[in-house]
Amino acid sequence: MRQVLLLNATYEPLTTLSLHRAVILVLREKADVVHRDGRGAVLRSATRTLDVPSVIRLRRYVRIPYRTRIPLTRAALMRRDNFRCAYCGQRAETIDHVIPRSRGGPHTWENCVASCTPCNHRKADRLLEELGWALRVAPVVPHGAHWRLIGAQLDGDPQWAPYLSETAA
Template identity: 40%
Template sequence: MRASRPNQVPVLQNSVVVFSKNYLPLARINIKRAVVLLVSGQAESLELSTTRSWQVRSPSLVVHVPEHIRLTVTNPERLWKMPPVNRREVLRRDNHTCQYCGSTRNLTIDHIMPRSRGGTHTWDNVVAACDRCNSRKGDRTPHEANMPLKSKPKAPIHPTVAFAEQFWKEQNEEG
C-alpha cells in the first residue's frame, strides 16, 4: 500500500460547483455526484481561467473532474415556495436569537408594528424576541420603546439565489 503524501487532500473530499444551463451557480456538490453527471452526459466541464481539476480513475475509465461543471439538460428550476410566516420559520431566519437583546432563551415572535396598531403578519414586520424583550416592548414600536433591532427583517430568498450571491462574493474576494 502506498502512503499518501503529507498535506494532500484525498480527491473524493473535494467539491465541485454546478452551474445551470444558463450559467447560474446552483450548488456545491461532492466529486462522486459530479462524476455521475459528467459520465451520464447531464453535465459538461466548464473551463474557467482559475479552474482546478482532478483525475478520478476506475478500472476502465479516467474522468477529469473540473472545479466547475455546467448542466447540459434543461432542468426547469425547481419550484420554491416562500415559507409561511410562522414561529419556526421566523426563528430559523433570525438564527434563534432575540433581535433586540441577542438572547437565545424563551423565544417568541414579535410584531415590529403591533397588530393592534395596524401591523401585518408579514416577513418584514415579524422578528424573534425573548419573552423579556417582548413584554418590555409591549404595544409600542421599537423606536418608541427605545429598543433598536439587531438586523432588519426580510423575507427569505430562493436557495439558488442565496448560493449564487455567496459564490460570486467568494469569487470577488479571491480575485
C-alpha cells in the same frame, strides 16, 4: 460533504448538490464541469480520472417556474440574518415577529427576524417601543440569484462568486 454548484444550460444558478450526485451527472454526460476544485483534487477509478468539480452546468435547459417572492422558511430567514439575533447580536436559535402575531403582525419577511432564546422570551408579545428596544438591522425581503438556490449555502465555495453575481441572474 462537499457541495457543488449546479448551473442551468444558460449558466443560471439552480441549486447546490453533493459531490457524489455531481459526479454522477458528469459521468452520465448530463452535465459538464465548468470550474474544477481549486485544490486540484482528482477522483480516480480503474478506467477513468475526473477532476473534482466545483461548478457544473447541465447540458439541457431545465425550465424553472418564476417566483415573484422568495418563500419564507426558517432556514432562509436564519441565513438572511446570518444566524445572529436581531436584538442583541448573539447566536440566534428562534424566529421572532417584530409586531407579534397576537397583535395582528403578519408572517412576512419584513416582520420576521432571527432571535436568541433569551431575547425572544423577554420580548414575548410586546412591541419594541414598549421595551425601548431597536432592531440592529431592518428586516427586508432577500433578493439576488443566490436566494433562488434550493439548499444553497451562502458561505459556499468562493469560486462560485462569479456565477452568483447579480449579472448572472
